[in-house]
Structures are given as structure tokens and as C-alpha cells.
Amino acid sequence: xxxxxxxxxxxxxxxxxxxxxxxxxxxxxxxxxxLPLIIIGQAFVYIFVATDLIGIExxxxxxxxxxxxxxxAFPELASLSPIDQFRAFAFGQIPVYLLLVPCLVALxxxxxxxxxxxxxxxxxxxxxxxxxxxxxxxxxxxASAIPSVLMSWVSAGFFILLTLISGSSLLLExxxxxxxxxxxLILVPIVSILSILLGVIASxxxxxxxxxxxxxxxxxxxxxxxxxxxxxxxxxxxxxGLLILSAIMLVGIYVTLRIAVRVFRRESILTEWQ
Amino acid sequence: xxxxxxxxxWDRMIEMTPIVETHDLSKRFGDVIAVQSLSMSVEExxxxxxxxxxxxxxxxxxxxxxxxxxxxxxYAEVAGFRTDMEAESLHEVIGLLTETPGxxxxxxxxxxxxxxxxxxxxxxxxxVDKYLETMGLWDRREDRVGTYSRGMKKRLxxxxxxxxxxxxxxxxxxxxGLDPESARGVRELILKFKGEGRTIFxxxxxxxxxEELCDRIAVFQNRLVAIDRPEDLRxxxxxxxxxxxxxxxxxxxxxxxxxxxxITSIERDGNRLIVEMDDFDxxxxxxxxxxxxxxxxxxxxxxxxxxxxxxxxxxVREEAGK
Numbered sequence: 001x002x003x004x005x006x007x008x009x010x011x012x013x014x015x016x017x018x019x020x021x022x023x024x025x026x027x028x029x030x031x032x033x034x035l036p037l038i039i040i041g042q043a044f045v046y047i048f049v050a051t052d053l054i055g056i057e058x059x060x061x062x063x064x065x066x067x068x069x070x071x072x073a074f075p076e077l078a079s080l081s082p083i084d085q086f087r088a089f090a091f092g093q094i095p096v097y098l099l100l101v102p103c104l105v106a107l108x109x110x111x112x113x114x115x116x117x118x119x120x121x122x123x124x125x126x127x128x129x130x131x132x133x134x135x136x137x138x139x140x141x142x143a144s145a146i147p148s149v150l151m152s153w154v155s156a157g158f159f160i161l162l163t164l165i166s167g168s169s170l171l172l173e174x175x176x177x178x179x180x181x182x183x184x185l186i187l188v189p190i191v192s193i194l195s196i197l198l199g200v201i202a203s204x205x206x207x208x209x210x211x212x213x214x215x216x217x218x219x220x221x222x223x224x225x226x227x228x229x230x231x232x233x234x235x236x237x238x239x240x241g242l243l244i245l246s247a248i249m250l251v252g253i254y255v256t257l258r259i260a261v262r263v264f265r266r267e268s269i270l271t272e273w274q
Numbered sequence: 275x276x277x278x279x280x281x282x283x284w285d286r287m288i289e290m291t292p293i294v295e296t297h298d299l300s301k302r303f304g305d306v307i308a309v310q311s312l313s314m315s316v317e318e319x320x321x322x323x324x325x326x327x328x329x330x331x332x333x334x335x336x337x338x339x340x341x342x343x344x345x346x347x348x349y350a351e352v353a354g355f356r357t358d359m360e361a362e363s364l365h366e367v368i369g370l371l372t373e374t375p376g377x378x379x380x381x382x383x384x385x386x387x388x389x390x391x392x393x394x395x396x397x398x399x400x401x402v403d404k405y406l407e408t409m410g411l412w413d414r415r416e417d418r419v420g421t422y423s424r425g426m427k428k429r430l431x432x433x434x435x436x437x438x439x440x441x442x443x444x445x446x447x448x449x450x451g452l453d454p455e456s457a458r459g460v461r462e463l464i465l466k467f468k469g470e471g472r473t474i475f476x477x478x479x480x481x482x483x484x485e486e487l488c489d490r491i492a493v494f495q496n497r498l499v500a501i502d503r504p505e506d507l508r509x510x511x512x513x514x515x516x517x518x519x520x521x522x523x524x525x526x527x528x529x530x531x532x533x534x535x536x537i538t539s540i541e542r543d544g545n546r547l548i549v550e551m552d553d554f555d556x557x558x559x560x561x562x563x564x565x566x567x568x569x570x571x572x573x574x575x576x577x578x579x580x581x582x583x584x585x586x587x588x589x590v591r592e593e594a595g596k
Contacts, residue, residue, distance in 0.1 A: 001395050013392035024380060121376035125434060128340060128370035129393035130362050266361070267343040271303065 010131045014139025018113055022143070031108050032147055036101040040155040043097055044162045047090040056083045063089075066233025073236045087168065091175040093230055094159060095183030096237065099223045101152040102192040107219065109144035110199030111212035118273060119208070127266050137264050141196050148192040156184055178239035187242060190249045195219050197256040204263045204273050293318045293442055293473045294339060298348035301334050308334040310497040311348070316442075321464070321474040323488035325481065325586055330495045332477040333373065333446055339475065340370045340444045353441050366394065369435030371445045375427040379420035383411055383430050386419055387437065394438045405433035409463065425456025432463055442473045449483060461487060485582040493589045500589050507585050513538075514554045515578040516561065518547045521571040530568035531561060548578060 001009065023029045051059065060067060060082070070089045071077050077088045117123045126136070163171055199216045206212035226245075229235045237245065262268065292315035299312040308331040316322045326332050337343045339350055341361030350357045355364040377386050384402060391398035406415045409429040419427065428448065435443060448464065449457035464487055468474055478484055484491055485504055492501040500507060520527065522545055531549060532540050536557045539550040547565075551557050562575055 006395055010393050013389065017389050017392075020381075021378065120378060121372075121374045122378060123376075124342070124372045124374075125370065125376050125390065125431070127342060128365060128368075128372070128435075129390060130365040131393045132362055270337065270342055 006130075007132070007135055011135045011139045011142075014131070014136055015143050018109075018140055018143030019147075021116065022109055022112065022147075025112070028108060028112050032105050032151065035104055035108075036151045036155040037158060039100055039104075040094075040098070040159045041162075043090075043094060044159060044166075047087055048163075048166050048168070051083055051086060056086055059086055064232065066231065069233040069236060073238065084171070087171055088175050091163070091171050092179065093227060094156075095179045095187075095242070096223070096226050096230060098152060098156055098159075098183060099187060099191050099226075100220065101155050102148045102188050103195050103220050103223055105151050106144045106148035106192040106195035107199045107213060107216045109147060110140065110196040111203045111206070111216055112209050113140050113143065114200060114203035115206060115209040115212050118203070123269055123273075127269065133264055133266055133269075134261075137200070137260070140200075141193070144196045144199070145189070145192045148195070149189055152188040152192075153184060156180070179237070179242055182239050182242040182246070186246045187249070190246055190253065191219075191223070194249055194253050194256060197253065197260045200260045201256065201263055204268075291318045292316065294322075294350070294352050294475060296339070296348065296350040299335075299338060299345050299350055300347040301331070301338060301343070302346045307496060309338065309345070312494075312498055313348075314492060314498060314501055316473055316475055318473055319468070319471050320489040321468055321476055321487050323484035323491045324475065324477040324494050325479065325484050325491055326494040327479060327590060332479075332494060335494065336370075336444050336446045336475065336477045340368055341365060342370075366438060367440055368442045368444060369438065369440035371428075371431050371435045371443070371448055373447045373450060375431035377419040377427060377430065380418060382416045383419055383422070384415045386430070387434055390434050391437045396438055398437075401437045401439075402433075405436050408436075408466075409433045410459070423456075425452050425459065428452060428456065428460055429463070432460065436467070440472065442475065443467060444475045444477075446477045447480075448476065448478070449480060450478075457483070481581075481583045481586055491582070493586060495590060495593045499593050504582055504585070507582075508580050511585055511588060512580045513550045516549050516551070516554070516558060516575060517578050518549065518561070518565055518570070518575050519573040520545050520547070520565070521573060523547060524569065527565055527568045527570040530564050534560065534564055536560075545573075 022032065063086075067086060067089050070092065071085055074088075074092070077085055080088060117126070127133070160172065160176070163169075195216065198219050199212065202215035203209075203212040206215060226237075230237060235241070294316035296312050296314055299309060300307070301309040312335065324332050324335060334343070338345050339352055339357060341352070341355075341357040341364040344358040352364055353367045355361075355367070357364060377383075378389070381389075384406065387402040387406065388398055391402050403412075406412045409432060411426060411430060411433065414422070414426070419430065422430065432445075432448070435445075445464065449460050452460065461483060464474060464476070468487075474487075476484070476488060488504070490501060490503050491507060493499040493507075500510075502510065518531075523542055528540065528542065528547065531537060531547065534551075534557075536552045537549060538552060541548040549561060551561065558575075562572065565572055
């Protein structure tokens with residue numbers, strides 16, 4: 001087999017093995033598949049069910065002037081009723097809120113994968129095979145990134161389906177805009193990769209998956225901050241704003257990748273990882 | 275004290291090719307020197323035992339030679355590959371048995387081996403099945419590794435290290451923590467692999483195991499203290515001694531022996547006399563004759579055997595005293 005053929009074979013070997021490890025563990029499999037649906041289902045309940053139950057006024061009071069700022073940023077919403085304006089506003093938060101899914105899924109898989117190797121002491125025999133550390137890292141990263149991106153898209157699809165079922169096709173016409181495209185096709189993969197790299201770095205120092213995930217959860221705080229900032233009108237990110245955010249995150253990926261590659265050297269794994 | 279090779283060893287080695295060579299190899303972790311200026315070679319087809327106490331740097335040396343970590347100074351070549359620059363190519367021709375077996379316990383033995391075999395350009399299924407049979411694990415191949423005993427895990431780890439039919443095997447404490455029967459099974463497998471012409475580098479602190487398996491022994495305590503065949507180490511370190519066991523040791527017998535011109539030392543140990551002499555084989559009958567002449571009732575006469583343990587302990591203590 002050619003060197004590139006062997007590299008592909010080894011990387012796919014890691015990828016297949018990782019998926020078997022992840023999806024034969026009930027807790028991790030549930031975390032990866034159900035949690036995204038819970039996150040997105042919860043958003044649907046807040047937007048559609050809660051507005052019916054408590055009415056629009058308390059929500060307008062809670063949001064202060066941020067709803068007006070939002071309508072000003074997206075003038076096509078001006079003709080809608082107040083409740084539909086609120087729903088459109090909330091619908092507009094989803095592309096950022098959705099980023100919690102790749103954060104959690106990628107982080108869960110990446111930390112579980114590496115911490116389990118540490119606990120079972122399989123890294124040393126693994127590194128004694130001809131696998132290159134970059135192939136190992138790539139295989140593990142793909143094993144986290146692919147389900148993470150797929151689950152984000154499934155969650156988004158699930159949310160859109162629920163919106164359609166609820167009879168709010170107007171929201172889809174008005175709100176399903178370039179922000180969704182940027183979020184799903186650019187930001188979701190970027191956040192996944194960033195979460196994986198942080199997961200690798202956190203796992204190298206952690207003795208168990210929980211503490212690795214706790215450290216890695218640092219990435220969720222900026223995402224929550226973004227959601228909050230939009231919710232309270234501190235910033236309104238249109239498609240261009242999200243692209244700029246993507247560019248900033250790419251710089252973050254570059255920095256964390258350099259650290260992760262150093263952490264993932266064969267010698268560091270054997271002599272420095274706890 | 276680094277013993278080189280005695281005449282017979284040289285004769286044997288002239289015909290052999292070194293497959294592992296280290297050149298002034300050193301490894302530091304911060305201020306701690308784990309390996310210091312190690313220069314040695316291992317010949318093709320031999321078993322070299324690296325003997326040393328805990329913390330002597332055996333695992334570090336094994337890791338450097340198997341391309342897992344880089345030396346701080348010097349270099350090593352194994353099977354023609356520089357361990358620090360061609361580690362991945364090296365890994366295609368060596369096998370490594372780590373001290374802790376390390377398996378995915380939720381998966382079966384066969385699934386584990388198939389995963390590791392997937393990193394080599396080999397017929398994975400064929401090799402996995404071959405070594406499951408060789409190691410006597412065929413009947414339990416579909417059982418989860420978590421249900422395996424420690425001895426079975428060691429055998430499975432040995433199977434893993436053999437999947438690519440390596441030229442050189444690095445074994446780090448292959449029988450540590452095993453019961454005598456399991457340890458015996460592992461030792462038999464090691465000898466079987468040697469019989470197939472493989473070179474084996476065995477890091478251990480089990481002296482009996484080293485004596486039983488190894489062609490040469492390297493006593494190591496962060497640096498190479500001595501390296502030679504066990505019998506040559508013995509002859510370098512201990513003069514041949516004869517033990518004369520008597521019903522009782524009398525002054526007449528002791529002084530009678532001491533008067534002999536070829537006697538170089540005599541030591542009493544209960545009802546035994548431990549005697550060193552020149553020209554051991556020629557003068558031994560004269561020693562026995564003199565003992566009987568002086569009224570000694572001889573129970574037995576034999577050559578004192580110095581175990582590897584005696585050699586090892588003397589070397590390690592001398593090294594510690596430096």
C-alpha cells in the first residue's frame with residue numbers, strides 16, 4: 001500500500017474505533033444524540049409555548065428595548081404583530097444559540113475519547129504502532145467533529161420542522177436568512193473544531209472525563225455571552241457580523257491548534273500527561 | 275566497571291550483526307538524569323536483559339529504543355532506523371510490550387487486536403487469529419478483555435506486540451504481577467520467539483527470569499554498570515571457589531589446607547570450608563586428599579555457584595557506593 005493509502009487506512013481505523021467506543025457507551029451516546037434535541041426543543045418551547053401561556057407584555061418588559069433594536073436592524077419585521085415580532089426576534093437568536101450544540105457534542109466526545117485512553121492505558125501501545133500522532137489526532141478530531149456538525153444540522157432541522165408544524169411559516173419566510181446559512185455552514189464547524197482542540201488540551205491534564213469537560217466548558221461561556229448580548233440588545237449580529245465572528249474564531253483555532261499539537265506529541269503524552 | 279566481552283563472547287559476536295546500537299545515549303527530565311551516556315549493542319537473534327532496580331531508567335531506555343521518546347543527547351539505531359528521526363518507520367519492524375497491558379476492556383480480545391493490527395500493512399484477520407491461537411487465547415477470543423485475568427492480558431499484549439512479525443521485540447517487565455504458572459507461560463513464549471530468530475530486549479528486575487532467558491545481561495542503574503554473558507560476569511566478579519562440607523571443621527583440617535601452596539584464601543562457614551585456589555581444576559583433588567589426610571570426614575565437595583543475584587547485588591551496591 002502507498003504511504004498516503006496507509007495514512008488514510010490508519011486515520012479511518014482510528015475514526016471507526018472512536019465511533020465504536022463512543023456509541024457503545026450508553027451515557028456518551030445519549031449525551032451526543034439526545035442533549036442537542038433537548039437544547040433545541042427547549043428553545044421551541046420558550047418561543048412558541050411560553051408566549052401563548054404568559055403573553056407578550058411580560059416578555060417585552062423583560063427584554064427592554066432590545067426587541068426594538070432588532071426590528072430596526074431587520075426592517076422587514078416591522079409589519080408583523082408584536083407577538084410575531086417577538087417570535088421573529090427569538091427565532092433570530094437560534095443561529096447563535098444553536099452553537100451550544102457543537103460545543104457540547106464535540107467537547108463530550110473529544111474529552112471522553114482521550115480520557116478513556118488514559119484510564120485504560122492504551123495510549124502507549126497505540127503510539128508504539130506505526131500510527132502518526134497527526135493521524136491519531138485527525139481520526140479522533142473527525143470522530144468528534146462529524147457527529148457534532150451532523151447533530152447541529154439535525155437540531156436545526158428539528159427546530160425548523162417544529163416551527164413548520166406550529167403553523168409559523170411566516171417566521172421561516174422572514175427569519176430563515178443568511179445568518180442561518182453562515183451559522184450552520186461556517187460557525188458550527190468552526191465551533192466544533194475549537195471545542196475539540198480545547199477538549200484535547202483539557203484532557204491532557206485531567207484525570208477523568210468530568211474534570212476535562214469542566215475545563216473545556218470554558219468555551220460555552222463566550223457562546224452564552226453572545227446569546228445574552230443579543231438577547232439584551234448589546235449587539236445585533238447580522239450575517240456579516242457572524243462572518244467576522246467566524247474569522248475571530250479561526251484565529252482562536254490557530255492558537256489552540258498550536259498548543260494542542262504540542263500537547264499531542266508522543267513524548268508529551270507519555271511523560272507529561274497525568 | 276563495564277565488562278566487555280571475553281574471548282568466547284567475541285568469537286561468537288564477530289559472526290553476528292548488531293541490530294540495536296546506542297551511542298552515548300542520555301535522557302534528562304529536568305534536573306533528573308534517567309539515562310547517562312549509554313553505549314551498547316544488541317546482536318541479531320539474541321535476548322539482552324536490562325537488569326536494574328526500580329527507577330534505574332529501564333523503562334526510559336526501552337522507550338527511547340522503541341522510538342517513543344527522544345534522547346536528550348546521543349542517538350540509537352534499531353533495525354537500521356534512527357529512533358529519534360524515524361520512529362514511525364521503526365514501529366513497523368518492532369514490537370513493544372508495555373509494563374501495563376492497556377486494552378479497551380469493553381471490547382473482545384479479537385476486536386482489540388484487530389484495531390491494533392489495522393495500523394500495519396498486514397492481513398489483519400490472519401495475523402490476529404494466528405496469535406490468538408499461539409497465545410492460547412483462541413477459545414476466549416470473543417470474550418471482553420475486562421473479564422480476562424492478568425496473565426491472559428499479558429499474553430494478549432504479547433500477541434499484540436507480535437502482530438506485525440517484528441524483527442525486534444522490546445519487553446518491559448513481561449512477567450511482573452503474574453502468578454508462577456502464568457509467568458512460566460510467558461517465558462516459554464519469549465523463548466519461542468527467540469527460536470524464530472527474533473531479537474529481544476528484555477527490561478526486568480526479575481533475576482531468575484533474566485538468568486533463564488537472556489544470552490547477555492546489562493546491569494543498569496541510570497548508566498551501564500556491566501554487560502556480558504551471565505557466566506562471563508560470574509568469572510569476572512568471583513574467583514572459582516570450592517566448598518568442602520565436613521562433619522565438623524577442626525583446626526587441623528583448616529590449617530592443613532591453608533599450608534598448601536596453591537591455596538589463596540580459606541573461609542569457615544559452619545561445618546563448611548570455602549576455599550579459593552590457583553589452577554582450580556588441577557589442584558582440587560589435592561585439596562580433597564589433604565582434607566582426608568588431616569582427619570576430616572568429608573560429606574561433600576562442590577564448586578560454589580554464584581547466582582546472578584550475587585552478581586547483580588554486588589554490582590548495584592558497588593555502583594550505589596560510588
